Amino acid sequence: MRHREARPRSRRHRSPGIRASRPIRAPRRAGPSRATRHRAMGRAPTPRRATRRRQPTRGRRPTRDRGSPRTRTAGATGARRKEARSRSKRRRSPTSPSRRSRRTIRAAPATRSLSGTRTTSRPAGHPAAGLVASSPPRPSPSGPPIGYTAGEILLMTHGRPAGNGISAPPGMAVLAIAAIAFLVPGTAPLRAQTVIDPALRVEIVVDGLSVPTTMTFVGRLGDFLVAQKDDGRVLHFGNGALGETVLDLPVNFANERGLLGIAADPRFDFYDGQYVYVYYTESSTGADSSDPASVPLGNRIYRYTWVPGFPAASLKDPHLILDLPATPGPNHDGGVLAFGPDDALYAVIGDLNRNGKLQNNPGGADPDDTGVILRIGTSGQALGDNPFFSPADPLGAMGRYFAYGVRNSFGLTFDPVTRDLWATENGPDLYDEVNHVVRGFNSGWRALMGPLARNPQGTGGLWVAPGSTYRDPEFSWAVPVAPTALAFAASRKLGCGLAHALLVGDNNCGQLYRFTPDAARDSLAFSSPALLDHVADNGPARCSNEMNEILFGGGFGAITDLKNGPDGLLYLVAISQGRIYRIGPNPGAFPDADGDSVNDACDCAPLDRSAFAPPVEAPAIRIAWPYSGITGVVTALAWDVQYATAGGGARSTVVSGDLGALRHDTGFANTCTLGSNIILPPFIDTRPEPPPGYGYYYLARSGNACGAGTYGDGTGSPDPRDALDAATNLPVCGLCTGRTGGAVITFDIAGESLRVWITNGPFIDRAKQLLAGGGHQIPIFRTLVDGRDCDSQWTWRPDPLNVQWADAAIEACDGRPSSVEADKAYWFSIGFCPWSAIVTAVDDRR
Incomplete structure (x- = not known):
């Protein structure tokens, strides 16, 4: 089905700096006609121009009925057309094209290979099955549909195999293929996935996935789970191969809805399993649905228990821990889940196209769980140390928030050194962002996007919640590239210079960017004069220009997740290619005397393969309360894995004490040693539970051949003056205390x-x-x-x-x-x- 993009109605409606004149066509070449050439390639002939003119225009949209041929709905009402034209005037992207593209997405028996040659069709169920470009894509400054960025249509366009249509938001025609050829698999020759550093290589770990959004590692053997957006399935990868489906959820996958997030609780319990959390748009029909008009039950976070099991693993015992809105949508759903070093669960939900106080409209609706980053306990409860928590209103919505004013985000990560939260944010037609998210952060949407220097109106229009803080983005793209996932490289296995650098993936260009934190790791540092303002003025050629300094790799298609593996390597989820990639060192690229895959130049124990860096501070304080006062119940604790950052030889000492005696200011009281030379995680405290109303605190310090971390001060910040770090001969905890x-x-x-x-x-x-x-x-x-x-x-x-x-x-x-x-x-x-x-x-x- 063809759709043409709207031409500006008059010069005053055109975006500034963009010519609205028709692109110059190349002279027609001699030889067979287009129809003859298409028949020779086994493709259907292009419809005649008169037929194309009869295709629907803005306000008419195709609908999708799963398993049925594509159909068209009736044209939009006059009111809808009027509203669409009004929105066009208000929100046209500065890169809007001068006329509608005439390319199509058509079912065809062939796709493009990585080398650009034509190959046999992809297997059924692959997100690229049946999709092929009718002509090779040409560079185009074409932008997204009115009111949407190219990044936002990512999850609208990837869906079911051929035979299913594509639904568009109300008042919007499906985006022309010229604007999104790089988004849909099979529409263009795929260039090889590469990274600029010749010492590194890219490997395919999993292929043939159907619209994968995110992944999470489980257990301690390198297994992981991968979530698929449109069919609601969670698949298990173990023993070097993709295995069975361990969970199948009923999702509404219209546009950006679907199975959007998955995260495993790092506190692994060998005896009782591991908690795994999923974020998905739950269908009201009990089955997968692509109808954007169907009101879903909500965006929901469920907790499951991961049971490795033999011969089959499973996710069992679902518990609904948070019920979030999903309307009006159907985009800006967020969905990213991440566990912080404080053991809290962080989740992001976009604005769902609402305009309330949380979107910095002081006169708007009260806080409604939209446009926020949530910080909750593992049962969904608000945490008492959240920036907006009020003991007078412990169940209030604000108590769950860590940040607000977020338009939409596809990425959350934590700095392994400072333990601070960082996030990406997608702008409308200007200014995508990378943010350092501090407590009480107000990201500024809808009043601000991009740095204040580019917003002459200032902060006067913000809704200021008590305890909130506005902060400029640490980096912005003037023209959206749709940044998605981000992660700090946690290991030296990828080279000395990359350790603890920030990597960010995007949707529009299929590229990876590398950012270097400044000395305080509070912001980002640049050497290029063009980036000293922390803005890439990338212009219509959104994938080039000022970004040479930060470019790390490309050819990945639309990136939706980045994860550090327990092996110290970087894993990347490419939704548009249905793949998971791994980035690691080339064999022999780094001199490596002890064979631990870490360059001798950055290996502090070059002859000891069990260590290559001192362990960072072991996690902050963990607290265990008695469950019921029944004795004999063990407490299972898991700790941040030190292997990837320090080597497999890291061993830890665990200490504990009475929670009531804990002193944050001068150290720790009544501390005893639970165990030494322990491989973490997990750790099992086999003492009987404390009496009801009392609790234990736990701390760990890890060390190896390169050195040791500290116990910290109970807040997660290293503190070498802590008296506990200097303490020796602590008494041993246990039943033998008396x-x-x-x-x-x-x-x-x-x-x-x-x-x-x-x-x-x-x-x-x-x-x-x-x-x-x-x-x-x-x-x-x-x-x-x-x-x-x-x-x-x-x-x-x-x-x-x-x-x-x-x-x-x-x-x-x-x-x-x-x-x-x-x-x-x-x-x-x-x-x-x-x-x-x-x-x-x-x-x-x-």
């Missing part, structure tokens, strides 16, 4: 940390001697328990009534069986007994 005499000794044995209370004096002395002298291995069974291997008194469960022997008393201090104790029968059955243990701590109480 024991007098003897010693509590912590061992690493058979892969786990085990604390035991021991009264064998010579053994205690030997353990202390070894620990002080740097030797840690001690024979345990021959010297501790009556000199016999695997003595029968080493029972599967501690028995406080039967711990006395001729020369020793022993009791496990964890309150529940360890694998060494529980598997005693197994050790006997295979004729093996752990011969020695590693002493990591001695609490001498004699």
